[in-house]
Amino acid sequence: MKRLFAVLVVLALGGCRSTATGYPFHSRGVYEAPRSGYRFEVLGEGHVAPGEDVTSTGSGVVRLCVGATALTLHVSASASAARYELGTTKGSVPWTPRDREASLRTLLGKAGAARLDAAEIEESVRAVDGVLAGPKGTLLGGQTRSLGVVTTTLARSTAPGPLTPSACGTF
Structure with missing residues (x-):
């Protein structure tokens, strides 16, 4: 009985220790805006603080494709400007x-996007913000009205390397 109690205490403390420091993340979301005619991939990374569901300090890269034309944005949730x-x-x-x-x-x-739908633009910004916020902020299938969710990947770990967006036509 004492041995079982000791094991349970160690497991409980180990679990507390892992959430006491929060967790790193890297996430990916691929979305399409059918009325506006573009598709985009968002790669985000950051650290979610202990006790929080999302972060306001994530950063990442967004690849938007209008046909074969690639537009790349380097964004940070805490910055006032994005590089493109x-x-x-x-x-x-x-x-x-x-x-x-x-x-x-x-x-x-x-x-080159000619007819941009206001609802798709609004939801695209929400999708970018969501991926930068972490796994719990990322928009999944069924959580969008205007955009199509192609795929999402959520990981509670550090990105294995630099965030590198895919080429247009490959996602």
Whole structure:
């Protein structure tokens, strides 16, 4: 009986120790906006603090594809700007909660998207924010109204290497 009690105490303390420090994560979400004609992949990583469900400090990379045209965004949930690459053009756009939809709309227009649906833009920003927030923030199938959820991968571990987005047409 004493041995069983000792084992249970060790297991309980081990479980507490793992959540007492929070956990690292890396997540991936692939979504499609059928009315607007683009597909995108979000790769995010960060650390969720102990006792929290999500983080506000995640960062990542977003690959948006309008046909074969690739638009890459480097984003951080805690930054006020996002860096982008569109062909040979590089720059930055405002990326505050107030600016994200307008910035995404502008960049998708530059990438060649002609008819952008407002609901898809809004939900795309939610999808990006969700992946950066961690596994519990990532939008899954059944949690979207406008976007299609192609696939999601959620991991409570550090990313095995740099976050590298897939090429357009491969996801």
